[in-house]
Amino acid sequence: MRTFAYSRADSVERAAHATTPTAAFVAGGTTLLDLVKLDVMQPSELVDINALPLKQVEWLDDGRLKVGALVTNTDLAHHPAVKQHYPLLSEALLAGASTQLRNMATTAGNVMQRTRCPYFRDPSAACNKRHPGSGCDARDGLNRMHAVLGGSEACIAVHPSDMCVAMAALGATLTLEGPDGEREVPFGEFHRLPGDTPHIEHDLADGELITAITLDAPLAPAGSHYLKLRDRASYEFALASCAAQVALDGDSIGTARLALGGVATKPWRCAEAEAALAGQPATLESFERAAEIALADAEPREHNAFKIPLARQAIVRALREAARLAGTTQEEQA
Amino acid sequence: MMDDSAHSQHSRESQQTLNFTLNGEAMTLEVAPNAVLLDVLREQLHLGGTKKGCDHGQCGACTVHVDGQAMNSCLRLAVMCEGQHVTTVEGLAHDGELHPVQQSFLECDAYQCGYCTSGQMMSASALLADGRIGRDDASVKEAMSGNICRCGAYKNILEAIQQARLAYDATAERGTAGRQEGAA
Ligand SMILES: Cc1cc2nc3c(=O)[nH]c(=O)nc-3n(C[C@H](O)[C@H](O)[C@H](O)COP(=O)(O)OP(=O)(O)OC[C@H]3O[C@@H](n4cnc5c(N)ncnc54)[C@H](O)[C@@H]3O)c2cc1C
Ligand code: FES
Ligand code: FES
Numbered sequence: 001m002r003t004f005a006y007s008r009a010d011s012v013e014r015a016a017h018a019t020t021p022t023a024a025f026v027a028g029g030t031t032l033l034d035l036v037k038l039d040v041m042q043p044s045e046l047v048d049i050n051a052l053p054l055k056q057v058e059w060l061d062d063g064r065l066k067v068g069a070l071v072t073n074t075d076l077a078h079h080p081a082v083k084q085h086y087p088l089l090s091e092a093l094l095a096g097a098s099t100q101l102r103n104m105a106t107t108a109g110n111v112m113q114r115t116r117c118p119y120f121r122d123p124s125a126a127c128n129k130r131h132p133g134s135g136c137d138a139r140d141g142l143n144r145m146h147a148v149l150g151g152s153e154a155c156i157a158v159h160p161s162d163m164c165v166a167m168a169a170l171g172a173t174l175t176l177e178g179p180d181g182e183r184e185v186p187f188g189e190f191h192r193l194p195g196d197t198p199h200i201e202h203d204l205a206d207g208e209l210i211t212a213i214t215l216d217a218p219l220a221p222a223g224s225h226y227l228k229l230r231d232r233a234s235y236e237f238a239l240a241s242c243a244a245q246v247a248l249d250g251d252s253i254g255t256a257r258l259a260l261g262g263v264a265t266k267p268w269r270c271a272e273a274e275a276a277l278a279g280q281p282a283t284l285e286s287f288e289r290a291a292e293i294a295l296a297d298a299e300p301r302e303h304n305a306f307k308i309p310l311a312r313q314a315i316v317r318a319l320r321e322a323a324r325l326a327g328t329t330q331e332e333q334a
Numbered sequence: 335m336m337d338d339s340a341h342s343q344h345s346r347e348s349q350q351t352l353n354f355t356l357n358g359e360a361m362t363l364e365v366a367p368n369a370v371l372l373d374v375l376r377e378q379l380h381l382g383g384t385k386k387g388c389d390h391g392q393c394g395a396c397t398v399h400v401d402g403q404a405m406n407s408c409l410r411l412a413v414m415c416e417g418q419h420v421t422t423v424e425g426l427a428h429d430g431e432l433h434p435v436q437q438s439f440l441e442c443d444a445y446q447c448g449y450c451t452s453g454q455m456m457s458a459s460a461l462l463a464d465g466r467i468g469r470d471d472a473s474v475k476e477a478m479s480g481n482i483c484r485c486g487a488y489k490n491i492l493e494a495i496q497q498a499r500l501a502y503d504a505t506a507e508r509g510t511a512g513r514q515e516g517a518a
Contacts, residue, residue: 006350006367006413026411033370033409034390046367048414074403078466098480099457099467101391103403104410234479 001037005045012052012211016177019207025049027070028104030097031113039123040130041114054108054211057081063217069108069210073097073163076107086215088224088243092166095228098235108210111164111174111190112202115157116237117146128154129198144303145239148311149295150265155198156301158262159191160237165261166226168269169243171216178208187213191266219255221333222247223325227318228261229310238262240311244318246282248326253277253286256319258294263311270294273315282323284316291315354415357425365412372396372407375422383423383452387482394481397453398422404460406480423452426459434501435459435494442494446485454481458495462502469499 009015015025024043026032027050035041054068057079065081076082077093097105119125119137126135138146138156146156164187172187190203204210224245230236241261247254256277258270273294280286291312298308349364356379365374372389375381375398387395389408396408399421426433435458438444445451457478461467467477474495475488483491 001368001370003366003368006411008416026414028409029411029414030391030406030409033411036368037389046411048411050414094476097391098394099461099477100394100397100404100406100480101409103400104405234476235482 001033002039002042004036004043006048007045008048008051010051012054012177012209015047015049015052016207016209017179019047020045021206023047023207025209027106027109028072028101030101030105031109035114035121038121040121049209060214064214065218066212066214067107068212069106071107073102073105073107073110074099076163077102085218085220086166086170088170088226088245089163089166089215091224091226092162092228092241092243095226095238095241096162107163107213110161111167111210111213112204113161114201116160117157118142120157129157129194129201132197132199139301142303143301145237146301146304147265148263148298148300148304148307149260149268150193151299152194152196152198152265154196155194155265157194157198157265158237159264159266160262161267162226162228162238162241162261164191164267165241165259166243167213167215168259168267169224169245169257170218171257173214173216174210175212175214176204176208177211178205182211187267188269194265219245219247219257221326221329222255223322223327223329225318225321225325227314227321229314230262240307240314242311242314242318244315244322246277246319246322246326248282248323248330249279252279252281253323254279256290258290258315258319260294260311260315263298263307270315277319282327284320287316287319287323288312290319350413352413352416354417355419357421363412367411367413369412370408371398371410371412371415371420374412375407381422381424385449385452387449387453392482393450393453394457395450395453397456397481399456399460402460402463404457404480421456423456426455433459434498434505435462437501438494438498439491442490442497444487444490444494446483446487450481450483450485450487454478454483454491457481458491458498461495462499463506471496 023045026046054070056068058066073093077090082090120127126137147158174185226243228238228241238261240263243259245257256274260268273290277290352363352365375384385395387393391406391409398407435455461477
């Protein structure tokens, strides 16, 4: 593995001020070290942020839940507040990676994880994300795992996170600390579409540190479900996944929240499908219509057309389960 | 961005001092900033029980405990373990007595070639100590999915873990399990 300097950040302010453009923060290291070993990421300096006080999960007065950047995926999945009020997030986290990796992986690191596109991971392949202007070997290559939503001429790499799909559905806000102070970014605006600049993946500026992710107040009474479809039953990235949350209003759908993973270039909120569900009866027909709408703009390449019906199925099944659970909650409260 | 000399195995940056506890023993080491925990264990400390399968978090052969939690030592810098308690398979037995998981792996014949076995046992022993993981077979299989066995000894591995649970729970009640692995 290439060499780099190593230092430990002892305060958030210093971490955000002292970094150079070629430095990288290291949290769990599960994305970073994987990719440094492959020579895909080439930091000259690692700033270890693990000693920073960013490990709390706390309720804010306005009913939102603030999650520190360094809370591990395991701790977040098992946190009592998350299990009770955001079971969707807990399910999504536990569907990701393995026990060992979740013990290491952090909340901010998960948001910042890089695509698993094999051409991105292979420095000898053409990849506009890794090496801007070099082309995209995935477009006409082995693209079974690639995106059908949000792609461009330049890039069709999937955003691989499960956690982020749940956060896209739940709604959240990132808190960033940079040389110019603190700012907030809505979760849906943090990840970028590839467009002509697939190497620019998110809204974070050089030296900016994610300090927290605050989840919108829980939708209640609601039911939710995270469904992940993959090539093997566990320890595998999604071919298609769906995070669904439904709040009922009598027999019809009051509010629905829907996001997709495994099929898109960023965590994919399905706003139009959500709008189409509102006020509709909670029936299979409504769910199927929402699934049609969510995939209406899908553009397959040679090997990944199967992802379109797969994602539709994921939506229908996730919505059905979310509505069933919402019904149970509604009955309990009546 | 970087010249080829940057690829050398040996760091041109200064060595770092690492203070940590390994298998219950406090130690101080000089390590390169880019030294990976797995390589330090195997090559610098000559503890060969922890295996390298994929070197990328994909197989679990390198699983160790860090402050009592199972982690992939191939994706962790050694310097990140400053002040932490690391346990490898060499530290699993205690006072000459096998850990219940080691005993049951033997009795249940839970290995074929044995390459994945130390990683399996490190995950299994962390699992038994973790009250957040369900006790049923399905939960155990899911929690163990980060350990691949190319020989396919999964059936016996599951059996061994469930058998070890009985002995583990009995020892835990006597208060002698969950030894000095730090926090968790
Ligand atoms: C074999 C394998 C299987 C996996 N399977 C799945 C899966 O099924 N589902 C899934 O969702 N994920 C999966 N993952 C990915 C895993 O979830 C991520 O690697 C992990 O969440 C990254 O978190 P980390 O703390 O280890 O990040 P690091 O590796 O420490 O950092 C990742 C990136 O984020 C930056 N960074 C970290 N913290 C901050 C911060 N606070 N502010 C700004 N930048 C920061 C780093 O500089 C780096 O660029 C898998 C990974 C592996 C290796
Ligand atoms: S060697 Fe670490 S997971 Fe394979
Ligand atoms: S026993 Fe051979 S790999 Fe598991």
